[in-house]
Structure formats: structure tokens, C-alpha cells
Amino acid sequence: MEREAVLSGLADVAVELLGVDRDQITEDARFVEDLDVDSLGLVEFVMAVEDRFDVKVPEERLDGIATIGQAADLVLEMAGTPAG
Amino acid sequence: MTGGSRGIGRACAVALAQAGHRVAVLYGHDDAGAAETVAACGRDGRPEHAMAVKADIADPSAVNAAFDEVEKAWNGRVTVLVANAGVNRDGLLLRMGDDQWADVIATNLTGAFNAVRRASQGMVRARWGRIVTMSSVAAMSGSAGQVNYGATKAGLIGMTRSVARELASRNITANVVAPGPIWSAMTEALGEARRDEMVKATPLGRFGTAEEVAAVVAFLCSDAAAYVTGAVIPVDGGMGMGN
Numbered sequence: 001m002e003r004e005a006v007l008s009g010l011a012d013v014a015v016e017l018l019g020v021d022r023d024q025i026t027e028d029a030r031f032v033e034d035l036d037v038d039s040l041g042l043v044e045f046v047m048a049v050e051d052r053f054d055v056k057v058p059e060e061r062l063d064g065i066a067t068i069g070q071a072a073d074l075v076l077e078m079a080g081t082p083a084g
Numbered sequence: 085m086t087g088g089s090r091g092i093g094r095a096c097a098v099a100l101a102q103a104g105h106r107v108a109v110l111y112g113h114d115d116a117g118a119a120e121t122v123a124a125c126g127r128d129g130r131p132e133h134a135m136a137v138k139a140d141i142a143d144p145s146a147v148n149a150a151f152d153e154v155e156k157a158w159n160g161r162v163t164v165l166v167a168n169a170g171v172n173r174d175g176l177l178l179r180m181g182d183d184q185w186a187d188v189i190a191t192n193l194t195g196a197f198n199a200v201r202r203a204s205q206g207m208v209r210a211r212w213g214r215i216v217t218m219s220s221v222a223a224m225s226g227s228a229g230q231v232n233y234g235a236t237k238a239g240l241i242g243m244t245r246s247v248a249r250e251l252a253s254r255n256i257t258a259n260v261v262a263p264g265p266i267w268s269a270m271t272e273a274l275g276e277a278r279r280d281e282m283v284k285a286t287p288l289g290r291f292g293t294a295e296e297v298a299a300v301v302a303f304l305c306s307d308a309a310a311y312v313t314g315a316v317i318p319v320d321g322g323m324g325m326g327n
Contacts, residue, residue: 040208040250043208047209
């Protein structure tokens with residue numbers, strides 16, 4: 001899985017699910033402060049990402065995932081591709 | 085529909101089936117009872133509108149697996165949950181054993197939590213949902229001999245109202261129905277003296293029927309109840325008035 005593809009997929013999910021503007025979705029965009037995602041929205045985002053990339057994200061791994069870039073790294077890791 | 089093999093659970097399953105839902109009946113032990121409920125739900129003789137799944141409600145992985153099975157069989161998400169499974173193991177406080185307490189908590193409260201948590205996944209994805217939990221007049225009035233049962237029935241109120249607040253923004257309502265004395269296997273087992281006491285304490289002077297509870301549940305699960313959430317609705321002949 002390519003990192004670019006993951007980032008694009010995350011952007012799709014964020015736009016569809018959270019109604020975020022596509023150009024707001026950058027590597028460093030923070031879910032809470034920049035994208036205005038509430039706590040339930042974050043949970044929904046994770047569930048949609050799990051569906052889209054066919055991965056399972058255990059609860060404990062979500063701590064500290066604050067930006068789109070960090071989320072992309074996590075998806076790559078869960079899918080078995082080394083991050084970065 | 086959890087706890088659907090008899091009593092209020094069966095009546096609710098039938099009412100929901102009549103309202104047009106496909107009904108999955110989760111049950112713990114009573115294979116024959118569950119099969120009868122499924123048969124009673126069938127519309128126009130077509131059994132595929134109802135199915136039964138056996139699972140230990142107190143076991144989260146069994147509950148998750150049961151939901152997976154239903155969602156796979158019907159290729160859709162569960163968006164209506166009636167968390168009704170409940171038992172009683174009555175006894176005086178001074179003689180109440182650890183297991184007697186723990187077993188009732190596990191089935192009635194933890195079981196409901198297991199079902200609600202798993203059901204909310206599909207509802208949040210669908211951005212629509214109906215959750216109804218089955219409490220009791222005993223929750224607010226208290227009931228001698230039912231310290232364990234009363235605790236779980238009151239617990240369901242706090243739990244359901246918290247769920248109502250958390251999920252309201254996704255068009256998911258969560259409500260509580262609090263039946264009073266209802267004719268069922270559970271109340272039949274209480275004995276005549278206890279039943280007479282209950283009738284005397286009920287302004288309407290009779291036991292209710294499972295169908296009378298099911299009618300309220302079916303309403304709460306409908307589109308018409310979209311503005312009702314966090315409510316505790318008694319179906320108790322007036323027994324619990326003032327609580």
C-alpha cells in the first residue's frame with residue numbers, strides 16, 4: 001500500500017463523513033483543532049477508515065493519533081506496510 | 085431483540101415484525117421458545133423475516149459474534165435494538181449470595197451494555213438508530229427481595245440516558261420502558277400472595293400484558309418517536325406514579 005494512496009483515502013473519508021473541505025486535509029492537519037471533529041466524529045472516522053482499508057485498529061493504538069499524517073502512518077502499519 | 089424466547093421479549097419481537105422489521109431474536113437457553121418466537125414473527129408464512137441466534141448475553145464476544153451473524157445473514161446493519169434480556173434471582177439482602185448478585189448484574193446490566201455497544205456501531209454508521217432498554221417499576225420504587233434486580237433496572241436508566249446523550253447527534257434515540265406487573269413466566273413464578281400484593285398496589289387493579297408493553301416499545305422504535313430520547317416510560321397500570 002502506497003502512502004499517497006492512504007492519504008488520499010483518508011481525505012475521501014474525511015470529506016464524505018465529516019464534511020471537511022478537501023484542501024484543509026494536509027499531513028499536519030489536526031483532527032480536533034483544525035478539522036473541528038468531535039469525539040464521536042473521531043470514532044466514526046476510525047470505523048470508516050477500518051472499513052475502507054480493511055484493517056482493524058485496536059483502541060490502544062489510537063492514543064496520540066492527532067493528525068492526518070499520523071493516521072496515515074497507523075493505517076500503513078496496520079496493513080503491514082512499514083510507515084514513512 | 086435480546087431475551088426473545090418468551091414473555092415481553094416475544095411480544096416485542098412479534099410487534100416489531102408486524103411493524104415491518106426483520107427481527108433477530110437473541111436468546112440464552114430456550115431453543116424451543118426462540119423457535120416459537122421466530123414462527124410467531126413470520127409474515128405471510130415467510131420465515132425469512134425472523135431468525136434466532138443463541139448467545140450468552142453476558143459474554144461480549146458471543147454478543148458481537150451474534151450481531152455479526154445477523155448482519156451477514158441479512159446483509160445489513162442492525163439499527164433497532166430492544167435490550168430486554170433479564171433474569172431475577174430474588175432473595176433477602178441478608179441472605180443474598182455473591183453469585184446471586186453477580187449473575188443478575190451480568191445478565192441484566194452487563195448483557196444490555198454488551199448489546200447496546202455492539203448495536204451502536206451499525207447505528208452510528210447508518211446515522212439512524214433506535215435503542216430501547218427494558219427496566220422495571222422496581223428501578224425507581226425499589227422492591228424488597230430484589231436488591232440485585234432493582235440495581236440492574238435502575239442501572240439501565242443511567243446507562244440508557246448516557247447513551248441517549250452521546251449518540252443523539254447521529255439521529256439515534258435511546259429510551260427506557262419500565263413495565264410494572266406483567267403476566268409472564270417470570271411473574272407466574274412469584275406465587276399468588278406476591279401477585280395479589282402487586283395487584284393491590286396497581287391503580288388499574290390488574291396485571292398488564294406483554295402486548296401492552298410491546299406496543300410502547302414498537303412506538304419508540306418507529307419514525308414517529310424521532311423526538312423522544314432519554315425517556316423512561318412506565319407501562320405499569322399507575323403503580324410507579326410519582327417516581
